[in-house]
Amino acid sequence: MTIKEPHHPLLHPFAIPAKAESDFINIVSGAGTTLHDDQGRRYLDGMASLWYCQVGHGRTEIVDAVANQLKQTGSYSIFDPFTSTIARRAAEMIAERSPHADGRVMFGCSGSEAVDTALKFSRLIQQRRGLPDKQIIIRRTDAYHGTTFGGTASQGLAPNREGWGDLDPNFIEIPQSDIEAMATVFGAHGDRIAAVISEPVQGAGGVWPPVEGYLENMRRLCDQHGALLIFDEVICGFGRTGSWFGAQTYGVTPDLMTFAKGATSGYQPLSGVIISRAVADELEEDDSFLLRHGYTYSGHAGSCAAAVANIEIIEREGLVERANHIGREVTKGFEALKGDGLIEGYRGVGAVWAADLGEPAAEWSRKMTARGLISRGFDDALILCPPLVISDDEIAEFVEGIADLRRQMAPR
Ligand SMILES: Cc1ncc(COP(=O)(O)O)c(C=O)c1O
Known part of the structure; x- marks a missing residue:
């Protein structure tokens, strides 16, 4: 018999109430675009938390x-x-x-x-x-x-x-x-x-x-x-x-x-x-x-x-202008993915973008997170809305992450 974990008092927003507290990821520290959870795993934050952390984490x-x-x-x-x-x-x-x-x-x-x-x-x-x-x-x-x-x-x-x-x-x-x-x-x-x-x-x-x-x-x-x-x-x-x-x-x-x-x-x-x-x-x-x-x-x-x-x-730090730089870098990366047939298309402006996967993106987003790349899946879109301090190398990590997953999940 499996013993069901008693529900924790914390009721999460936009979550299934029956989901066990132990199945959530507990982020305990952050600096810039990098986050760590309580298991010592490292993540890159491609969503600026919930679309909000323009200046990055850990700003004392x-x-x-x-x-x-x-x-x-x-x-x-x-x-x-x-x-x-x-x-x-x-x-x-x-x-x-x-x-x-x-x-x-x-x-x-x-x-x-x-x-x-x-x-x-x-x-x-x-x-x-x-x-x-x-x-x-x-x-x-x-x-x-x-x-x-x-x-x-x-x-x-x-x-x-x-x-x-x-x-x-x-x-x-x-x-x-x-x-x-x-x-x-x-x-x-x-x-x-x-x-x-x-x-x-x-x-x-x-x-x-x-x-x-x-x-x-x-x-x-x-x-x-x-x-x-x-x-x-x-x-x-x-x-x-x-x-x-x-x-x-x-x-x-x-x-x-x-x-x-x-x-x-x-x-x-x-x-x-x-x-x-x-x-x-x-x-x-x-x-x-x-x-x-x-x-x-x-x-x-x-x-x-x-x-x-x-x-x-x-x-x-010129972060408003930097959003345009992020846009150019993401465009470069997504254009290459599209050219290789790995995504259907993409859309966005500044530092908020969606890659069109041509298939439901929720599972993709879970798999990306498991690889330490936090993005968001909505319908067929895999969304990137990173802190405005994200580096070019970090953007490249997301692009490579998508390419890698595509090859693994649905070889074309
Ligand atoms: C455009 C827009 N308006 C309103 C809201 C609601 O904001 P809050 O969740 O802080 O109430 C959001 C949250 O994502 C949003 O994206």
Whole structure:
């Protein structure tokens, strides 16, 4: 008789609850792109943890900045009437690097919280314009926007929306890259559309850069129909696409933009929404209007200190530009794999890429991890989204790892 291991109290996110704790990999240390688990095994991190660790692991500079900040006051709320120097500094640094240098920043902790804030703000703006029927949010197939109720309803990944009972009905899905379908939905429902939410490059849904003209058309349709454009920059932000934000990479400016992950490289949880000056004007025009929104940890001092230190490192080490170098190296490697018939194709930008294997990639990802190469499988895509400090040799290790596995798994 096999004795089943009793379940550990720790319930893992996006995991099978019945899976035994001993079957998980316990990462205990890291430096740069290298990680070690509690069994002494070495890994290369091709996913920047969960798409977030821009500056690499083991950055004591950020840890020290957080510790020094917390030693001063712990953290204190910035709900009215309080404010904080470090939260102000982080908001300034983030806004200045975005297309909305004169905009404003509302902080949260998770990407999902930022998405909820952006969804609520877009509806709020329409309500305050005297347009109470403008409540529909347009989402895209393959979109990932987190797992709060708002984030779940915004997702274009159907399995993630199922099993929770009714979600907000005011969401309409448009096919991922179909400009005409988007125009048709606006034609039919334009007077009820509050906002469109879109990642500049869809990430978790398989790494899909926008097709030519897609984001520009989205912007134009929003303007024509008085809808707000929300870019969810939770993955794209902070250098990932080769500019500070995806909005800059593609030259399309949204009204609201969410960020998280790379804002602190994950050393502390921090997210937020950057709003344009025009949206801010609408919130500011009535000086008796109270914005009834915010999270206990909005502007948490430790998180804001991590963001400031992280942004300083990204700037000092030229990591935004380095994302473009990573893109060139990955392209070189993937092009060779394609030329040898080892992958079907590839797609991506900056430092976020997917190799199209032409077959389900989940097993590949497990096998790559077993070889110490952490990547992510989604549908037929094997995804690479490494720390922006990954070396050319480390990129080559991933490319060779894919080639090796292909030869072993499915000789062609
Ligand atoms: C584009 C995007 N939005 C939102 C989220 C949700 O972020 P969080 O898991 O921090 O709530 C994610 C997470 O991967 C994401 O990729």
